[in-house]
Amino acid sequence: MKITAARIKNFLAKPDAGIAGVLIYGPDQGLVAERAEALAKAIVDDPSDPFRTASITGAALKQDPARLADEAGAISFAPSGGGSRRLVRLRQATDDAAPVINDYLATATTDALVIADAGSLGPRSKLRKLFEKAKNAAALACYEDGGQALGQVISETLGRHDLTASPDARAFLAGHLGSDRAVTRMELEKLALYMGRPGRVELDDAMAAIGDSAATSIDAVVFAAASGDAPALDATLRRAFGEGAQPVTVLRAAARYIMRLHRAAGLVARGRSPTDAMKMLRPPVIYLHQEMFAAQLRQWGSNELSRALDILLDAELACKTTGMPANEVSGRALLRISQAARAANRRSPISRQGGRG
Template sequence: MVAVKSSGVSRFLKSPDPACRAVLVYGPDTGLVSERAAALQKRFAEGAEEAEVVRLDDRDFAEMDGRLSVELGTMPMFADRKVVRVAAGARLNPDELKAALAEPPETALIVEGGNLKPDSALRKLFEKLPHAAALPCYAEEKNLGALIDEAFAAAKMNIDRETRTYLMNRLGADQALSRSEIDKLILYAAGKDRVGPDDIDAVVGDSAEVAVENFVYLVSGGDSRGALRQLGRLAGAGTPPQVALAALGRHFMKLHMVAAAEAANGSADAALRKIRPPIHFKRRDAFLRDSRHWGSHRLQAALPRIQDAVMKARLSPALEQAHAERLVLALRSR
């Protein structure tokens, strides 16, 4: 079979080729890999009153040579059908797998892999065999948006476009974790007709992310006392100052990009639209105010100072808090 494109995976899952008996599900989105493997398991078990599911990983292969071949060649004892699910690891032997799949197996096989390169032996094997398929799993913005829309529709709750974008930016690349965060948000906001940004801030994702964002805006806004207090809170919560400094560098680079564009073109709108993730509407006014207050030249001068503090913090972890505090005060004095 040819390799299935990312855009065709959903279609394949709804109506897989009946001749396909082995599927590799791979990609960086482990939650999506797991979800699609589970969907395939149901497909392979359709029509059976009961299906036997055997899960194998490196521990099983270490205990017994040829374990995969044995499982694929053994009929189920107490079920109508059998599905073998394999977590691909260092001990999964591509040569043994190739031999086991030389002919279409009676037992369906699902292999769950990570972010495999195009020249991976596993990908090549599943992409070339006529009775196999390789399904890539990459988190896509449209998939995440659909996930949000379906969940809110089912809960009969509303979310406006800007708040939906804010939620998408707060969610990670793992679809299973994103689904869990969306469900948590809906449960938290139960009884409300509409979900707002404050609801998202309260329950979605890592609160440290919000605290870091507060820190960088305090610095660019000139509130050095507030920034130092926030820096102390971050350290007390276990967030290394290096993380805050790196975020500060990214923030100032965005401010400089917008300030330079406004100075050159008289408008910041085009530059603002290019920023990814986009500036949330709650932060937009503060961002533009800080960008104009600093100006392109002062922001350009501040960037090397921030980069120097980041490097010093990485080289001297014991002094990273001091380097961060010194930077905050230095930027305030400029």
């Protein structure tokens, strides 16, 4: 069965008694790890206890398919004398594991819980469909934090250090964090260490603590592409890749930014001023970027932004499936965005207004 977002917290704290296997998957591997650990602690007090737990990799299971049932069927030697469920962690699972897990679930008891973690799995994934459809299994997805979820992580993490954030600081954090839960928490802990004492985090504080991360280089790439500045795009893209930025990460950052422009363009088309549109976005555009964002908003139309988003999504798919050099694929896509921005800027305001229809 699928575990919906509204049910995840309760499920992790107290998984259904009849569940023998849980798949935790998604692009946010930090969140996958965090949720898998939370679920493990709901089963055993110490997930590292060798008498109560076992760990198998997807590669090891492929070499020895019988190991899953053997580990799940082993007797748990709890300090109190037994009686508690055994925990089996299946790490880095792929579709190759689906037949083995299917056979296991067909005869599994609830004496053990198998927690499988995996990366991104599409709707057609054999592994994902197995856990979603089996009566004694469950699947929950871990996507990038955004909006309310990211805001909650920021508030909770800073709150543990008696810190709050100004609106601009919160908007900056929301714009630079969220792609990986573990990285988000690490960066927020770094910010708390930078602050050194309880209080209010201002924009300058957030930029000083987090602004030197790879996210800043990626931002520069995105801003250059959306503004139609090809020379700046070339320079910033070289720097970002040189600092270790991944092509798919850059493409996703660009897609998120284009989507924000698209939402704002829709608000303007319905009669809002650019300033009001920027304030209505969540998170709102921070004041340092408002002039640039407003200029891009005047430059792009909704239809053009939709086409730009298609270019970015197609490029991400090509990076994952074609075998072509991902740096080149992403670079060409961003150059097309830059060219589209320059073309949009050359059009008259009348034609751009028509493009928003």
